[in-house]
Every structure is written in C-alpha cells, then in structure tokens.
Amino acid sequence: MKRQVEVFTANCPVCDPVVKKIKELACDTCEVTTYDLVRLCEDKTCLDKLDEYGIKKVPAVVVNGELLECCKDSAITEMELVEAGIGQS
Numbered sequence: 001m002k003r004q005v006e007v008f009t010a011n012c013p014v015c016d017p018v019v020k021k022i023k024e025l026a027c028d029t030c031e032v033t034t035y036d037l038v039r040l041c042e043d044k045t046c047l048d049k050l051d052e053y054g055i056k057k058v059p060a061v062v063v064n065g066e067l068l069e070c071c072k073d074s075a076i077t078e079m080e081l082v083e084a085g086i087g088q089s
Contacts, residue, residue: 003085005032006062008046008055011039015059018076022061025078025087 007022009015019034026032035046037058053060053067060071063084070080082088 001029003030003088004064005030005086006049007032007034008050008058008060008062009034009036010058011036018059018061021078022081022086025081027087027089029089030086 007019009019022032035041053062061068068080068084070076
C-alpha cells in the first residue's frame with residue numbers, strides 16, 4: 001500500500017532533522033513531498049493544505065491526509081513516524 005507523506009517545513013535547524021529522519025525511514029512505498037513554507041510552492045497549494053490539515057506549527061507531518069498527533073501539540077518522535085507506517089512496505 002502506497003503511503004503519502006507530506007512534510008511542512010520552514011527550512012530551519014528545527015525542521016531539517018525531521019525531514020532527514022523521514023527520508024531515512026521512507027521505504028519504496030512511501031511518497032514523500034516536502035513543502036518549504038519559506039519559499040512557498042508555485043501554485044500556493046501548500047498554503048491551502050495548512051488550513052485543510054489544521055497545521056499551526058512546523059515541522060508538521062501528514063500521512064495519508066492525517067496530521068500526526070505529535071504535530072499538533074508536541075515534538076515529532078521517531079516512534080510516531082514508524083507507527084504511522086513510514087518506512088514500512
């Protein structure tokens with residue numbers, strides 16, 4: 001089953017390790033898209049997605065259209081990334 005992973009980042013020292021960790025964990029069935037909110041995306045869909053997913057802080061990770069619980073109130077952990085299926089075929 002293909003897993004859609006969306007990472008929202010400000011291209012900063014706090015976000016960069018999360019992006020790196022996701023790329024390390026991602027498997028062949030993980031499609032990882034990174035949105036750099038500092039540079040924005042050409043068609044501004046990344047801004048629409050912020051509202052759609054209820055993202056209030058970065059870094060934020062969305063897997064298959066669901067904002068991870070860790071991205072709502074606390075730091076992102078490797079355990080939650082793995083539990084969300086990142087890195088699993």
